[in-house]
Amino acid sequence: MPRGARFMPRLVLVGIAIALVGSTVAVGGAQTSNGAPVVVLEIEGPLTQASAEYLDRGLAIAARDAAALIVVRLDTPGGSIDVMNRMVQSIRGSRAPVAVFVAPRGAMAGSAGTILVLAGHVAAMAPETALGAASPVGAQGEDLGETLAAKTREILKATARALAGWRGETAVALAESTIDEAAAASAEEALAAGMIDVIAEDVEGLVAALDGQRVDLGSRSVVLTLERVEIRTVAPTLIEQLLQALTNPNLVFLLLSLGVQALLIELSSPGGWVAGFVGVVALALGAYGLGVLPVNWFGLVFVAVAFVLFVLDLKAPTHGALTAAGVGSFIVGALVLFNSPGTPSFQRVSVPLVVAMGAVMAGVFALLLTFVLRARRQPVAVGTVALIGRVGEVRQRLAPAGQVQVAGELWAAEIEPRDEVVEEGARVEVLDVEGLRLRVRRWDRKAG
Secondary structure (H helix, E strand, C coil): CCHHHHHHHHHHHHHHHHHHHHHHHHHHHHHHHHCCCEEEEEEECCECHHHHHHHHHHHHHHHHCCCCEEEEEEEECCECHHHHHHHHHHHHCCCCCEEEEECCCCCEEECHHHHHHHHCCEEEECCCCEEECCCCCCCCCCCCCHHHHHHHHHHHHHHHHHHHHHHCHHHHHHHHHHHHCCCEEEHHHHHHCCCCCEECCCHHHHHHHHCCCEEECCCCEEECCCCCCCEEEECCCHHHHHHHHCCCHHHHHHHHHHHHHHHHHHHHCECECHHHHHHHHHHHHHHHHHHHCCCCCCHHHHHHHHHHHHHHHHHCCCCCHHHHHHHHHHHHHHHHHHCCCCCCHHHCCCHHHHHHHHHHHHHHHHHHHHHHHHHHHCCCCCHHHHHCCCEEEEEECECCEEEEEECCEEEEEEECCCCCCECCCCEEEEEEEECCEEEEEECCCCCC
């Protein structure tokens, strides 16, 4: 065998080995640049238990995927201190660095949101955003008593000092002023005070700005390697979106209105189940929203009075007088429930919406009363008289006498005219009832 021929198999094997090594290096390089993703969580609206659950789920996903960085994009007017504390603990307990990013333009981190920004290992804001106004209020949105307010304020200030102490005295002073004086700061002012680390236009810009930066995680520090990193957004589940939507006072009010109207429709014409089912579900969802929102429970007294007045007008119609009083009571109850003094503006119900829904409710019950009155004025047909005009089926040949089934019962019958014969299975209409015998005629589908 020629020497060149002997070396050909070896050259082929060497080529295959080089190709395999090259492909392995290429795959390894791809995993190095994209293996540790940036996980983005988006929290919008008031901070609620649904927000805290979403944050915990997102942090768990980031830990599973060994994320290089977690970005919490925040736009909130605030929330309860209990929820805030839970979310702060979740962020500080994350093994991956967490950047709390107030974005997009026009967003805010108000009240409890300010403390969340300080809780991040990295704090960032987009241009034209703001944070602050972190003075404590009660669970119902009201001003706290002097002693309780002082205690709560001191606890929040201690939390702010613990989270922002490493940022310097200027940052701590600004953080405390947001609690003591309800002060607020723009992105530029917060950056100048050292309260945040960077201003970025969007998540991509934030990731680029943090690439190569060292982040302190308390027990250790890491250098962020974010070049060509994959950015993954964890979307809220349908349940999380629903529970978060139920923090909208306008939606909660609409659900309560729908529930009341659906139940009253069921009471006015019992026997169906759709209206009752819809009413119960709507009221259940509305009740959850009431449990989350800062409401004045005294308003429910007026809503209950309105419900009683509606029922009374259906049972003993007063030509709409009780319905009008019920609509007025419902409107007053809604405003007391959602718009009591001290309730934050973002948790108030729209007054035009309440008035409009009151008008709709009045129209619905005016229609219901019309049907109820019309039904009461009609003579009630009972016994055999109710059979006249009913259509039945011939069960025994009518020639002229036989048997027919009408309204689920078997009757003796005679056909009119008497010289006509009607075979079994044909349809007939009842003309009259003579004792226990029916007089019928052939039923014409077109005429009927």
